[in-house]
Amino acid sequence: MRDYIHVVDLVDAHVSVLEYLTPSEVLLYNVGVGQGYSVRQFVEACRAATGRDIPVLEITEGRPGDYAEVYSDPSKIKRELGWSPRYTSLKESLGHAWSWQEKHPRGYDQA
DSSP states (O other), X not given: XXXXXXXHHHHHHXXXXXXHOOTTOOOOOOOXXXXXXXXXXXXXXXXXXXXXXXXXXXXXXXXXXXXXXXXXXXXXXXXXXXXXXSOOOHHHHHHHHHHHXXXXXXXXXXX
């Protein structure tokens, strides 16, 4: 289980913190959606966002030493700065990424 955040939300969180900071102050926040998704859920969301079949070649157990669940608790940044993610749907976030990729198949290199 992993927490996936839209890049726009990540940037907005950073800007919110920078606007709140005072010189030489250090602030720590968890930034994310606050919900974990399994690899299977991620693949299904990718299929839904792209409209393409994505084959799963092998299903295995997690790697030794990996945490089973890693997701944020963004309650502190919401409480202190009023920040919360706008894009909480994994399918929507992946849809934005896929749309950008389709428009820029070579990334920023258009040569």
